């Protein structure tokens with residue numbers, strides 16, 4: 520099929536997922552067109568089935584706010600007609616679902632073709648930004664106009680029905696991970712460099728937004744470190760990072776914490792780690808936790824949002840109430856002090872991650888697409 524994918528091209532989970540989906544679809548022989556304002560960060564490989572179309576927003580002195588959504592809709596119309604796309608799959612509702620609806624209507628009027636669009640809800644488009652009254656009417660409308668709606672967890676599906684007047688069925692399609700990519704042997708020289716005395720290695724990876732509660736990461740680490748020799752690796756970047764570096768300095772933890780910034784090869788870092796921390800206020804799913812599990816790293820996470828659907832308490836790691844540093848630290852110490860238990864949790868985390876392997880989830884999206892297959896699309 521010929522599929523248009525719209526997403527945020529940055530390091531966020533929704534963009535990563537959309538890009539990995541597009542790459543997997545291209546490998547399976549579909550023609551995939553990414554339509555975004557810059558090249559998606561994970562779109563590094565060459566594949567003849569992958570096309571990238573940049574959405575340009577011309578500057579004009581009259582505009583204090585350049586109208587990105589109009590530029591996106593117009594680019595969508597152009598790509599749909601020029602490449603005869605079968606459908607659009609938009610990731611993150613704002614403003615992608617309304618732009619897709621607008622493009623669909625224009626194409627209908629121009630060439631009398633109905634181009635379906637699938638909207639995948641990822642999290643903050645529903646739980647934070649979307650339900651704000653500034654956007655809510657448009658978000659509700661464009662979700663309802665989507666031909667298929669998917670959400671990345673049961674929790675996000677429930678939240679969507681709770682916060683918006685949605686008249687259609689929402690299908691849960693979980694995040695996925697390429698387990699083969701993350702199931703790596705540890706690179707001994709790297710391990711030796713970050714934990715020279717065989718310390719346990721704790722890791723956190725995120726975009727350092729407020730919702731991630733990176734201060735809790737520091738607090739939990741400080742408590743665990745009182746009982747277990749350990750190091751903390753911080754992967755990613757974002758608004759809370761400067762404050763986080765300050766807290767670490769103030770707590771006297773500087774020599775035991777390393778910041779790696781944004782990492783394309785996060786699997787190399789995860790391969791040497793023993794525990795992943797994710798104390799978020801909310802996660803619709805928690806893709807970063809799944810990636811850790813695929814790398815044999817158990818997860819110590821809050822029980823917010825969809826996290827309990829991914830991190831199984833007492834099996835793949837432990838859950839704690841948001842902000843409960845004491846419980847989180849207790850569980851971290853328990854796990855890192857018992858070699859046999861840690862080994863068991865590492866294996867269980869990996870086993871559970873297999874359920875979310877790319878080869879299990881991508882066919883679910885293909886099945887959704889096949890509903891919209893035109894007469895000629897099997898020949899692609």
Ligand code: GMT
Nearest residue numbers: 531532533641642671802803804805806
């Ligand atoms: O976590 C973020 O801040 C990024 C955000 C995004 O929209 O890119 O991630 C969301 O989508 C991911 C992929 O579906 C989910 O795994 C994350 O849990 C979700 N983040 C939140 O709900 C906060």
